Structures are given as C-alpha cells and as structure tokens.
Amino acid sequence: MDFWTRLIANTPLSARSTAKDAARDPVRRRQRFEKEYSSLLHTWRVSSNLTKDVDAAETIEMRLQELTNILTDESRRPLPHPCISFCATKKIYVPIAKIATSSYNEWIIKEAVLFFATLIESEEEAFVENDEFAASLTNLLVRITGQNSIRLGSDTEIRVVELAFNITTKIRLEPEILPTWFKAASVPTQAGPEKFKDDRERFEGRSQKQDFPLFYLLMDYIHHEGKIGDFARTGLLYVIEAASSSVSLEQWIVESDLSTLMATGLGALYSQLSRKLVIDHPTQDLPPILALSDYQHPETTHEIVSSCNPDFQLHLETFLSHLLFWQDVLNHCRSLEIKSTLLEHFQIIFLQQLLYPSLLESSDVDGGSSVAVLTYLRRILESLDHPDMINLILHYLLALPDRDSSRTLSTEPSVSAARKRKSMDLASMMASKVESTYEPLLFNLVDLIQSCLKSKNQQTVSVTLQLLAAILKRHHRYAIVTLLHTEAVNPQTSQRTVGAHQQEVEFITALATSLGGHQDVLDELYESILKDSMTRVESHPCSLKLIAPQLAATNHKLPAVPESVPGAPREVPPHTLRREDPILNSMMDIFETFFINSVETNLSVTEALLDLAVCGHIGIEGWLLRHPAKYIFDGAIDEDETVPEQSSNGDNDAEEDEVPESISELDTLKAIAKCRRYPKWQASSLPRTLRTLESLADQVELYRQSIPRFDDLLQQRRDAFQTADAALAPDPPPVPSKSVTPGQDQTPVDGSRAASPARPSALEGFAQRIFSELSTPTKSRSASPRGRGDGTLASNLFGTPNKPLPSTPRDNRPEHETPTKGGRLRSLSPAVHNDGNSLDAAAKSIPASQLAAFAAIDQEILGRKVGLPSKRLEAIPLRFNTKNATEDSSKVDATGDDAQNSDPATAETVQAPVTNTEESDQPSQPTKQSGDGEDEIGIAQPSGASTPAGEKEVTVSHVITNVIVLQSFLFELAGLVQVRGSLFNEIKFA
Structure with missing residues (x-):
C-alpha cells in the first residue's frame, strides 16, 4: 500500500518539475514551441475541411492555446525570448491568420485573436511596425467580422474590438507607425486642383475601406453598448486625434463616410x-x-x-x-x-x-x-x-x-x-x-x-x-x-436704493411667512435657501466675468467662448425684460391658476422664473421688482437721520480748513440716509409679477377662511414632507421631532364617498405609510417638495443654519412700513403656537376614539373639491358620519383605562369647533349639529353655492401641497433678490 501511494504521489511532482525546468530553459522552451507549431501546421494540412473535421479543429484550438500560453509565460521571464523571436523570423502569424479565417470555427478564431494580442502586448520585435504582420492581422479582423463570416459570440467580439483598440493605442503613442496600418498611396499629399478630379473615384465605395480597414472595423461597433462599444468609440477617437499629425489621414477622413455614418446612425x-x-x-x-x-x-x-x-x-x-x-x-x-x-x-x-x-x-x-x-x-x-x-x-x-x-x-x-x-x-x-x-x-x-x-x-x-x-x-x-423681448438698460439709472431693496425683500418674505409655519424653522429655511441661491448665481454661465476678481493687465484674460460656426451670439449685453414680453406674461398666466395647476406645472414655472432672473446681465427692475423711476418718497429727510452739525467755536485756520471736509461728509451722510428711506408702497408701481404673487397670498387667506382646520392641515402636510424626507435620507440620526397635532391626517382619503371622486391609488399607499409614521420620533429637519438642488421633485426644504429672516429696523423709519397684508403674518394654526410639551399633553388628554374622529374629519376635508377662491364666501355644510368612525375606534381602544373610550355616545358630545384658530391653544374639534350620529361642519365654497360650470376643481389636499410649493418659491425668490444685490452691484447706497 505504501509503495503505490509513493508511486502515485511522486509521478505528478516529477512531471511538474520537468515542466518547470523546460520553461526556465530558453532552448527547451523554443523546442517545445516549435513542436507545438509543427503539430498545428500538420493537422491543418492533413484536414480537408475544418468545419466538418471536429477532431482536427479541436486539435488546432489546443495547439493555438498552448502557443499563446508559452508566449505569455516567456514574456514574463528575463531575456532571451527565443519563442517571440521565432514568431518574428518565421512569420508564423501569416499561416495562423489563414487557418483562423478559413476555419469558420469560433474557438479557433478566439485563440488566434489571443495569439495576435499576445504578440502585440509583448512589445518586442516591433510587430506593430511590421507590414506583413499588419496585413495578416487586418485580413483576419476583416474576414471574421465581415458579412460572410460566422456569427461571433459576445465574448469573442469583445476580444476582437479590444485588439483593434490596442492597435489604435499604439498609434496614438507612436504616430510614426500610422503608415503601417493606414495605406494612403491613393491620396496625393501635394497636387494641383486638376489632380483631384482623377483621384476622386478612389475615395468612393468599398475601395476606401482598403486604405484603413481598422477604422471601419471600429465604426461598425460604435453603437454597441457595454465594453465593446467603449473600445470602439475610444479607438475611433484615437484615430481622429492622430489626423492632426498626418495630412493624408486628415484628407482621407474628410472624404470618408465617417460623418455620414455618424449622422445617419x-x-x-x-x-x-x-x-x-x-x-x-x-x-x-x-x-x-x-x-x-x-x-x-x-x-x-x-x-x-x-x-x-x-x-x-x-x-x-x-x-x-x-x-x-x-x-x-x-x-x-x-x-x-x-x-x-x-x-x-x-x-x-x-x-x-x-x-x-x-x-x-x-x-x-x-x-x-x-x-x-x-x-x-x-x-x-x-x-x-x-x-x-x-x-x-x-x-x-x-x-x-x-x-x-x-x-x-x-x-x-x-x-x-x-x-x-x-x-x-x-x-x-x-x-x-x-x-x-x-x-x-x-x-x-x-x-x-x-x-x-x-x-x-x-x-x-x-x-x-x-x-x-x-x-x-x-x-x-x-x-x-x-x-425674450428685451431692451437695453443703463445700470446707473436702474440701480434700486438700499431701502427699496430691503423693503421688497421684506415684502416677499412676508408673503412667504404669511402662509404659516414655525418661525424658527422658517428662519433656518431662509438661511439654507440663501446658500442655495448663492450657488445658483455663481454657477450660471454668465456670472463668471461678473463675479470673478478683476485680473491684472499682465495676466491672461478670461477665456472667450470658442466658436467655429458663424452666427453664434457673443457677449451678453446688459438688458432687461419688457413688460409686454410674451414669455413672461404666459408664465404669469400660469401663476394666476397656481392652486389648481398640477404640481409638476408649478414646479416647472417657478423654476423657469428663477432661471430667468438669475443671470447677472439681466436687470430685474421693472418686470420682477419696482423700477427706481417709480419710487415715491414721503416728505424730506429727517434731521435725526444725519449727523449733528459741527461746532463753529474758534476762528483759527485749522478749523476753517475743516469746514469743506465737514460739508462733504454731511452731504455724503445725507445721500446715504436718502438711499435708506423706504419708498411709498403703491400698487400702481408694482410689476405684474409682484401683483400676481400678492394675489396668490390673498387666495391662501381666502382658503384659510373657507376651509375648516386649514392651518392644521397645512402643518400636517409639512410634517408629512418632513417624515418622507427623513425616510429617504441615508442613515438619519435619531433626533426626536415635534409632537403630532391632534386630529392629524392618519389614513388615506376615503375614495368610496359619492360626494367626492375616487382618489389616486398612489396616494392611498403613500399616505398610509407617511401618516402612520407621524406619531413616531423622526428627524427634526423639515422637508420641501421643491427639489432645486438635485432636480428631483422631493428634497430638503428646511435647512439647518440659524440666520433669521431679514428684519426691518424701525428706529429711523417709523413712517415707512413694509406691506405685510394685514394680520396674515400671525394667522398660524394652534399647532404652531404650542410647544412640544403642550402638544403632547393635549394629545394624551384626548381619547383615541376622538383622535380617530379627528382623522376621519380631516380626510373628509382633504377630499373636498374646491376651485379658485373669490371674495364671495358662502358656507356649505359638510356632513360626515362620525358615529360609525367612533364606534370602530372605540372597539380598538375598549381595553383602555378610560371607560368613556368604549362608549360610542361620548364622541357625539364633544365641544364646538374653534373657528378662530388664533384665539385657542387647543386643536379644533367637531361639533354635534344633528341627530343620527351625523356631525355637520361648515366649509365655505369659494364661488358661491356651487362652482360655475366648466371651472376646474381640485381637492383641498392638492391645494395644500401647492401652498407649500408657493411658500418655498417665495423664499427662493427673496433669497435670489438678496444675493443678486450683494454680487452684481445692483444696490445704490449713496
């Protein structure tokens, strides 16, 4: 037993040792290589047809594979390399190429391609510079990829195109080897015009492919995906790049069908x-x-x-x-x-x-x-x-x-x-x-x-x-x-004063703040938007020359826009929009129906308006903001807005010399104080843009008056976006958020009611997932549907910095108030006025059955259809059966400690709703108005008792989402105006 074990174990070891010795010895390695090559030739010669002789084809494949392995191993060993030299002197690549092209066998073709690739990668014997090697390889590649060749597998095709790519890489690194692969004998390098008539035929049809077959091989694969397409496209780029050093190749490419094939493709x-x-x-x-x-x-x-x-x-x-x-x-x-x-x-x-x-x-x-x-x-x-x-x-x-x-x-x-x-x-x-x-x-x-x-x-x-x-x-x-319909603008006469600038920024931010929300969160939002606006302005193509530091005379100028085709506009002159511009007015028409537009339309129109105003060469006065020519100021400059007068005691020369300087300083201070004044706010001086935005804020106020629990629903929607943003954020830190307002929307809108059309199925699944998470700790950062940074429909709205909104100093300007649309700034929901602890206490004090009733009522309100609001408001009762909802909720909560939670009648005796949300710290609650378990709450219809025929209607839920989109846009607009004023010298301070 031991004898046989030793015998079996020692035999492979001896064989491996012999093979290693043969690989180390150059003479023995070459003998082995020649033996494999001779066996290859013999098998090919005795076989009449490799397509039918399977054994012969398999033998040739194995011999080719062995030749390639020997060459690969030799290239890693120290010199000499006799096998590679044998390939060069005996030109064995010529019969190998013929064997592969005539075999119509994919496995033989694949091994032949690997053999040629190994010779090229060896970088010895100058194979890529050898005409016969280039001709053999070119013939092989053309024949195996031609119309009459067999269909190659994807792996073999990749190897073929990769081999062609390797050749173009060599050409790129060594331009002198280009004539080996590109035969431009038919292309005259120096000739008169009469010579070109005779040579024109040589640049047409298939004859041109014979000059540079490798070029057309790459052209055939540039439309492919994956590796094969990457190799083909990159190789073709290298060939085109080489044309700069070869007049013949440049002329050949011009008259080739490269441009035609690329354009038609x-x-x-x-x-x-x-x-x-x-x-x-x-x-x-x-x-x-x-x-x-x-x-x-x-x-x-x-x-x-x-x-x-x-x-x-x-x-x-x-x-x-x-x-x-x-x-x-x-x-x-x-x-x-x-x-x-x-x-x-x-x-x-x-x-x-x-x-x-x-x-x-x-x-x-x-x-x-x-x-x-x-x-x-x-x-x-x-x-x-x-x-x-x-x-x-x-x-x-x-x-x-x-x-x-x-x-x-x-x-x-x-x-x-x-x-x-x-x-x-x-x-x-x-x-x-x-x-x-x-x-x-x-x-x-x-x-x-x-x-x-x-x-x-x-x-x-x-x-x-x-x-x-x-x-x-x-x-x-x-x-x-x-x-755009533009006109020239004079930067000197169109500069707005610092007082008017601050007044307009405050007006836009006041419109945004009037839509509701926590003040501290809005401050963080505005600071974040200011940073985004700075990035937006700085990244605009026209901003480079405006905000880049002025270069010294000895330095190079900023690069001009390259141009090789006539007709391209050059420098962008200072300009502004005319008020009758059709694009601007079409955008304002879209804004007029903002709340009933689709959300995608509103996101697009707000983005387009911001992009219209972001260029530093366009003046925003006159079409976006008030024009300085229409500023009207009340009265003269107050004396306390200037420095006290200088004392005139003494009559020495030094004091007399200081008088002109003091007068000059006094004039400067008066000019500064004059620019700091707030112009009189007149509706007639407002462009259509500001009037439209103000009208939208008025429409929100009308919605607030006509829709019950409007501010509560609006805050719930903000929380929903916050929760969605936290869920989409990668690994958000577990920071607890504010408590949920009682009566928050917990379930999707019921689509079975006859009074309201069915809701989209997408909302049902999403709302269930979002509203079920509102009562759990989430990331405190709020979210926005705007999606400016990454181009998506949902991204961050509320940022993290803590710079407050711009405030109005009232010490020197008590008579110039910023328009804030009355008391709209403080028309916030009870959820906004309460802190987290009081909200938690309020939520815990309300039975679960009543919370379910609140949620059901919110669903009813969100599913109501409304149109554009008008000043005529007429209440229409919204009836909802809270008895069944209470009974269902009480069944779930029957095991609680509070006995009244299991009594369905308890929900019918809740307090009357608080119609004025500013006067109560508790969430509004439904009122029992009629019998049979039906509660009746009033919801005002925007256009009388019924919406006029033909007017588009949307759900309250849709309106609330568009309100949040509008609020984010208003902050972005204010931030853009403020950033432009600091970067483009648009503000006049004196």
Missing part, C-alpha cells in the same frame, strides 16, 4: 424614440409631493409610451450616449476641416431632416407628440456642452441670422479641396429630398414654445417650461435675441 437612434410620450413616475417610487396631490397616472397605449417604460429609457440613454460620442469626437479632433465636415452633416442630416420636422409636426392634441419632442430637445441641450453643437442646434431652431466668419481653415490645399467636394456631395444628396425644404423661417422654436405655454394640456406646459428653463440656465445668450 444618430438619426436612426432618434427615430427609434417614441413619437408620443407621457411623463409618468413608477407607482412604487412616486415622489411624495405627487402622492400628496391629485396626481393620476396618465394613460398609455401601444403608441403613447410612458417615460418610465424601461425600453423607452434604454432607447433614450442609447441615443444620448451616441450624442455624447459626437461631442467627444469634436473635442478630440484638432483638424478644423474634419470638425467642420462633421458639423455640416450633423446639421443637414440630423437637424434639418429629423429634429426640426419632428418639432414642426408635433401637437399636444394627438396624444403627446409635443411632450415627446420637447422632452427630447431638453435632454439634448442638457447633455451637450460643446459650443459648436449647441450653436448649431439653437442657431438653426431659433432661426438666428447668419453672420460672416473669418475662420482660418486648413492651409493644405488637398484637405480644403476634399472638404469642398464633400460639401458638394452632401448638397446634391439632400437636394432630391422633400424634407430638405423644411426651414424654420415662418415657424421656429420660439413660436412652438409660445404656443405650447398656452396649451390646455398640463404636461405640454410643464415640459415646455422645463425646456425654457434649460435654455435660460445653460444658454442664456441665445434667449435674449429670440425667446
């Missing part, structure tokens, strides 16, 4: 996108702000696709990735002729033939084609940042006039002639197409945006505002001469 991907689209969100990931509104999932068909459809998202991402590849090509291309050729094909084939016709033919009445094309255009503009591509798109779609350009083109006559021939070919190709007659002369993007802003389709309005915001935020210089 981009157009094909765009054509795959759905023509009709609706914006939707997955039910399981519905943003809280939409779940707590009247959001309903739009209907989809086989033609109308949802934006959250996985297939649609994949197609859109594929299109955008190829668009970014265009941008990468232009960034890597140092040849102006190649770049101009690419841009010309981009404009004619993609813009004129596809993108513009889709905009022209879009409509918001055919199921969402306007939504689709406007969304696609927005994503295009948001994805690109190359100035030439942006200029081409906006210059064409906005119908900007062409301007002569003195661009310096290539000095090589051969490249210039090739460029002209390519342009002529493109013009003749497009001349026969009917689509080429589309020109944005009578109808352009400006007309489309203006018409879509007046659409009755809320999604069309929303996506149009998002597109408008993208243009204003990223490409403002294109908007001032097209989308």
Whole structure:
C-alpha cells in the first residue's frame, strides 16, 4: 500500500518539475514551441475541411492555446525570448491568420485573436511596425467580422474590438507607425486642383475601406453598448486625434463616410424614440409631493409610451450616449476641416431632416407628440456642452441670422479641396429630398414654445417650461435675441436704493411667512435657501466675468467662448425684460391658476422664473421688482437721520480748513440716509409679477377662511414632507421631532364617498405609510417638495443654519412700513403656537376614539373639491358620519383605562369647533349639529353655492401641497433678490 501511494504521489511532482525546468530553459522552451507549431501546421494540412473535421479543429484550438500560453509565460521571464523571436523570423502569424479565417470555427478564431494580442502586448520585435504582420492581422479582423463570416459570440467580439483598440493605442503613442496600418498611396499629399478630379473615384465605395480597414472595423461597433462599444468609440477617437499629425489621414477622413455614418446612425437612434410620450413616475417610487396631490397616472397605449417604460429609457440613454460620442469626437479632433465636415452633416442630416420636422409636426392634441419632442430637445441641450453643437442646434431652431466668419481653415490645399467636394456631395444628396425644404423661417422654436405655454394640456406646459428653463440656465445668450423681448438698460439709472431693496425683500418674505409655519424653522429655511441661491448665481454661465476678481493687465484674460460656426451670439449685453414680453406674461398666466395647476406645472414655472432672473446681465427692475423711476418718497429727510452739525467755536485756520471736509461728509451722510428711506408702497408701481404673487397670498387667506382646520392641515402636510424626507435620507440620526397635532391626517382619503371622486391609488399607499409614521420620533429637519438642488421633485426644504429672516429696523423709519397684508403674518394654526410639551399633553388628554374622529374629519376635508377662491364666501355644510368612525375606534381602544373610550355616545358630545384658530391653544374639534350620529361642519365654497360650470376643481389636499410649493418659491425668490444685490452691484447706497 505504501509503495503505490509513493508511486502515485511522486509521478505528478516529477512531471511538474520537468515542466518547470523546460520553461526556465530558453532552448527547451523554443523546442517545445516549435513542436507545438509543427503539430498545428500538420493537422491543418492533413484536414480537408475544418468545419466538418471536429477532431482536427479541436486539435488546432489546443495547439493555438498552448502557443499563446508559452508566449505569455516567456514574456514574463528575463531575456532571451527565443519563442517571440521565432514568431518574428518565421512569420508564423501569416499561416495562423489563414487557418483562423478559413476555419469558420469560433474557438479557433478566439485563440488566434489571443495569439495576435499576445504578440502585440509583448512589445518586442516591433510587430506593430511590421507590414506583413499588419496585413495578416487586418485580413483576419476583416474576414471574421465581415458579412460572410460566422456569427461571433459576445465574448469573442469583445476580444476582437479590444485588439483593434490596442492597435489604435499604439498609434496614438507612436504616430510614426500610422503608415503601417493606414495605406494612403491613393491620396496625393501635394497636387494641383486638376489632380483631384482623377483621384476622386478612389475615395468612393468599398475601395476606401482598403486604405484603413481598422477604422471601419471600429465604426461598425460604435453603437454597441457595454465594453465593446467603449473600445470602439475610444479607438475611433484615437484615430481622429492622430489626423492632426498626418495630412493624408486628415484628407482621407474628410472624404470618408465617417460623418455620414455618424449622422445617419444618430438619426436612426432618434427615430427609434417614441413619437408620443407621457411623463409618468413608477407607482412604487412616486415622489411624495405627487402622492400628496391629485396626481393620476396618465394613460398609455401601444403608441403613447410612458417615460418610465424601461425600453423607452434604454432607447433614450442609447441615443444620448451616441450624442455624447459626437461631442467627444469634436473635442478630440484638432483638424478644423474634419470638425467642420462633421458639423455640416450633423446639421443637414440630423437637424434639418429629423429634429426640426419632428418639432414642426408635433401637437399636444394627438396624444403627446409635443411632450415627446420637447422632452427630447431638453435632454439634448442638457447633455451637450460643446459650443459648436449647441450653436448649431439653437442657431438653426431659433432661426438666428447668419453672420460672416473669418475662420482660418486648413492651409493644405488637398484637405480644403476634399472638404469642398464633400460639401458638394452632401448638397446634391439632400437636394432630391422633400424634407430638405423644411426651414424654420415662418415657424421656429420660439413660436412652438409660445404656443405650447398656452396649451390646455398640463404636461405640454410643464415640459415646455422645463425646456425654457434649460435654455435660460445653460444658454442664456441665445434667449435674449429670440425667446425674450428685451431692451437695453443703463445700470446707473436702474440701480434700486438700499431701502427699496430691503423693503421688497421684506415684502416677499412676508408673503412667504404669511402662509404659516414655525418661525424658527422658517428662519433656518431662509438661511439654507440663501446658500442655495448663492450657488445658483455663481454657477450660471454668465456670472463668471461678473463675479470673478478683476485680473491684472499682465495676466491672461478670461477665456472667450470658442466658436467655429458663424452666427453664434457673443457677449451678453446688459438688458432687461419688457413688460409686454410674451414669455413672461404666459408664465404669469400660469401663476394666476397656481392652486389648481398640477404640481409638476408649478414646479416647472417657478423654476423657469428663477432661471430667468438669475443671470447677472439681466436687470430685474421693472418686470420682477419696482423700477427706481417709480419710487415715491414721503416728505424730506429727517434731521435725526444725519449727523449733528459741527461746532463753529474758534476762528483759527485749522478749523476753517475743516469746514469743506465737514460739508462733504454731511452731504455724503445725507445721500446715504436718502438711499435708506423706504419708498411709498403703491400698487400702481408694482410689476405684474409682484401683483400676481400678492394675489396668490390673498387666495391662501381666502382658503384659510373657507376651509375648516386649514392651518392644521397645512402643518400636517409639512410634517408629512418632513417624515418622507427623513425616510429617504441615508442613515438619519435619531433626533426626536415635534409632537403630532391632534386630529392629524392618519389614513388615506376615503375614495368610496359619492360626494367626492375616487382618489389616486398612489396616494392611498403613500399616505398610509407617511401618516402612520407621524406619531413616531423622526428627524427634526423639515422637508420641501421643491427639489432645486438635485432636480428631483422631493428634497430638503428646511435647512439647518440659524440666520433669521431679514428684519426691518424701525428706529429711523417709523413712517415707512413694509406691506405685510394685514394680520396674515400671525394667522398660524394652534399647532404652531404650542410647544412640544403642550402638544403632547393635549394629545394624551384626548381619547383615541376622538383622535380617530379627528382623522376621519380631516380626510373628509382633504377630499373636498374646491376651485379658485373669490371674495364671495358662502358656507356649505359638510356632513360626515362620525358615529360609525367612533364606534370602530372605540372597539380598538375598549381595553383602555378610560371607560368613556368604549362608549360610542361620548364622541357625539364633544365641544364646538374653534373657528378662530388664533384665539385657542387647543386643536379644533367637531361639533354635534344633528341627530343620527351625523356631525355637520361648515366649509365655505369659494364661488358661491356651487362652482360655475366648466371651472376646474381640485381637492383641498392638492391645494395644500401647492401652498407649500408657493411658500418655498417665495423664499427662493427673496433669497435670489438678496444675493443678486450683494454680487452684481445692483444696490445704490449713496
């Protein structure tokens, strides 16, 4: 037994030792390599057909794999490397390439590709510089990827394209090896114009692929996803980059069909996108702000696709990735002729033939084609940042006039002639197409945006505002001469005084504060928004030259915007909006119906208005704030606002010399005091923007008067957003929050009532999850539906800093009060006035049965339909059967210590509701008005006894969410005005 054990154990050890010795010995290693190669050739020669001879094919595969392993092992060992030298001297890669191309066997092809890759990676014997090696490898790659080749697996294709990429990397690092792979014999380097006529045919059809087959191999895979697409695109970029050092390659690329293939490929991907689209969100990931509104999932068909459809998202991402590849090509291309050729094909084939016709033919009445094309255009503009591509798109779609350009083109006559021939070919190709007659002369993007802003389709309005915001935020210089009606502005005469500035900021913040909320939380909110506003202003493209430190004369100037296409707007001059601007007035029309708009529309219009006002070159006086020319001041400057007069005792020369200086200082102080005065607040001097915002605040006050428990419901909604934000935040710290107001909305709105339509199913699941968490400790930071920072619909509203809202010093200006809309500043709910301890005590003192009744009544109120408010308020009874709800709740709480909790009649004898929430520290409670367990509470209908026919109605829940959106926007607007005043020298202090 021991003998056999020793025998079996020792045999492999001896064999391994022999193999290691053979690998270490260069002579024995080469003998082994030659033996494997001879066996490979013998098997190939004796086999008549490898496609049918399975054994021979398997033997060849194994021999190739062994050859590759020997080369890989040798490359890691010290010199000499006889096997690699044998491959170079005997040129064994030539028969190996022939074997692979004729085998039609994927496994043999894969091993042959690995063999060539190993030789290239060895960086010995100058394989990449050898013409025969390049010809053999090129022939192999072309044959195995051609039309008549077998279908390769994804793994083999990746290895093929990776091998081609490795070659382009070598070319990039060593440009002198380019002639080995690119045979430009047919391309004249120096010739007269008559020579190009004879050579033109050599640049057409398949013959051109023979000059640089590796180039076209990469072109075939640039549209693929994953590794294979990355290798192909990057390798092609390296080839285009190498054209800057080779006139022959530059001319070849210009006359090749690179630009045509790229443009048509981009157009094909765009054509795959759905023509009709609706914006939707997955039910399981519905943003809280939409779940707590009247959001309903739009209907989809086989033609109308949802934006959250996985297939649609994949197609859109594929299109955008190829668009970014265009941008990468232009960034890597140092040849102006190649770049101009690419841009010309981009404009004619993609813009004129596809993108513009889709905009022209879009409509918001055919199921969402306007939504689709406007969304696609927005994503295009948001994805690109190359100035030439942006200029081409906006210059064409906005119908900007062409301007002569003195661009310096290539000095090589051969490249210039090739460029002209390519342009002529493109013009003749497009001349026969009917689509080429589309020109944005009578109808352009400006007309489309203006018409879509007046659409009755809320999604069309929303996506149009998002597109408008993208243009204003990223490409403002294109908007001032097209989308916006502007006029020149004199910065000296349009400066607002510091007093007027502070008065207007206080007015906007007063409107925001009047909507309710805890004062300390609002202070933190405003401080956080100030930081966000500073970031927004500083990141605007037009802000660089305005806020950057002035450079010394010896320093370099700020970089100019690059331009290689004529017609691009250059510097943005100081300007302001005219009051009759159609875009601004359309936005104000949308604000007029703010509370019945969809939440997405309101988020879009507020974002667009902020982006309109963020540019430092646009003056906000006259259309957003009052114009200084309309300031009216009451009386003269008070004496106590200046310094006391200087004493005149003594008549020496020194005192006489001080008199002029004192007079100058006195004049300066008077000028400062004059600028600190508050102008008289007159409604006639207010622009439509401020009047509209003030009207919205008045509408909230009317809602507050007509809707029972309005402030309680509003605070509950803030808490709901706070809870949702805490739940979405990563690993929030366990900081306890304020207690819950009794009567808080605990369950979803009942959709079974006949008086109220069914609520969306998305709200039911979300509300159950959110309201059930309101009684548990959560993060104390409040949340907002605004989502400015990350572009989402739900993000932080309440920040953490502790800077208070700007206050008004009343010591020197008792006669100039800031308009605060009466007592609206303090119309807060009882939950706001109570501290945490009193709220806890109040909650604990109310039986669970009554809490359930409160929740049920809140559901009833939230589900009521209302329209836009008016000053005519007429109470309509809202009847709700609290008896059944009390009975159900009492059954659950029957085991409690308080015996009255189990008595259904107890809930029928609760106190009368407190109609004035400012005079009570206790939550309002329902009143027993009639028999049969039915409680009746009054809810005023905004427009008389019934809403007029045709007027849109939304639920109270929807109105409350829009109130929170409005409050956040008002704070953002105030913060933007305050930041602009400190950065752009808009304030006059003296």
